[in-house]
Amino acid sequence: MGPLLSLALLLSMGIQFERPAVGQEVSSEDPLFRVEVDLVLLNVAITDRRGRYVRNLQPSDFRVYEDGIQQTLATFAEGNEAPRRLSASGERAVAAITPTTPAPVATEAPDTSAAAEPSLVGTNVFVLFDTSNFMYRSFVYAEDAIADFIRGLDGADSVAVYGYSRNLTRHAPLTNNRWDAIRGLRLAVAGDETALYNCLLLTLRDASTVPGRKVVIVFSNGPDTASAVAPDDVRALAEDEGIPIYVISTKEVNKDPISRNVFRRLTQSTGGRAFFARSWQRQAEAFTEIREELGSSYTLTYYPQPNPNRGWRSISVELISDALSKHRIRTRAGYRPRL
Template identity: 60%
Template structure:
């Protein structure tokens, strides 16, 4: 029986191959579509003094995967509008949705990329610790986050999530700063902390959004209620290409385990960790993050 099955399978394969060959000979014009994922890479370049280097061009970068050079499709600096990268390394503006003519009122280049308007700017997800660890500094933390939201670039979108044992999506992703701050002000402190559970859910939300995105975690203590491991969460962020920034109000030497985890997660995902116990230090940390987003 096994032999007959093998012969039958061979006949079917040969038959399919002959049919395909016959269609090609007849001039078949079938079109095959292949889905290719577009990967967003966020890069910051600094000089030997730690100052950001601006004015770089696509030709200044080389991207490899498994030692194979990859093609750059679009390029943007800071919150500037993305540009299409041509085969010769030159750039040109991207066509927006609904645009049917170019600036010279001529026909649109059929090879121009059509970019969704929501892909410009950065999608910022703020994850605010409202567990029982936050009782003392709750008001000051809320103020520093509000100042950060007000100072975001107009092109940026922001979502405000809060967490204790469960995740609360206080304000979904939008560009209305007043709405985001109003949602932030409704947060109340209490219950245990399940940071890594809630960070994982936040990453899943961010992964659904096109374009550049970051997650900013404002935490005041260790995780005592999560079911997932921090390194599992880190792996998801790495796979999705989402940088995680952490602002911790706990002192570095008082919670070395959490401090080490925060550093590992942020460093491996392309973000940074700031230890900011006072309100002034928290404001400075947010300013540093905002500068990162602009570069």
């Protein structure tokens, strides 16, 4: 069930783990127990009829349903504020202890090249930009737009800068140092063919190891020409890990209806947005809109109520009052629990 609740988030919510006292014997015949707590995290953007972001909502304004079952919110945050613990739902989840066999010891450490002491405050932003041969004529313009976006991020945000052509290049690992990120961006050079979906999948895997809120922003200047990974596999990972995907595409992509449809599906199902820009000015505006959304959206978490469904679980978010009912709500469509 994604995203997996990290140790850092457990500690931030005041959950403690007890060890046997010194000298206390633990019988090998005693059953082993493991607390399995998966926290579902939702990034929720709310806009009015004019497309303006709706701010200053409270937890009591929201209702969250999973497979039609109403959920109890565990934490709530607006923009980049620290998450607020709301109720005893965390204690309820910890109490649901079930016997299990010990988890296998990992033989290989996960790739943490993108992780630099992430914080639960702010957003972890992964920028994945096109460095393929589609970018030869417009490389400098793209770099400038991305650099301006990075400079304008909230001080609590962290950013990683990745580039893709046939292969993924991690130009700057996740950092809250804007100059380090821009320095890595400036080291990028245009490459060859485009394997967007391969590289997007790897970026999502990096992001999934980071606790807290995270998003992936894709800047694409041409259709995918070399991926072995299907777009639906990429979409499924982003849905399950709760990572919104934002795509900014240029006029070259706009000529390809297949890519346009794929970008729409990727963004809509994960709670992100697709921008089909016809000019460099519009592309810069798209980065500005994404930055505004990161500072205006809400982060909700909950521990799922008992649910026998082991497959796709749909998620819906509603605003309770009639005055808010006409607002547009955007979040991920659902997820598949980890078995």
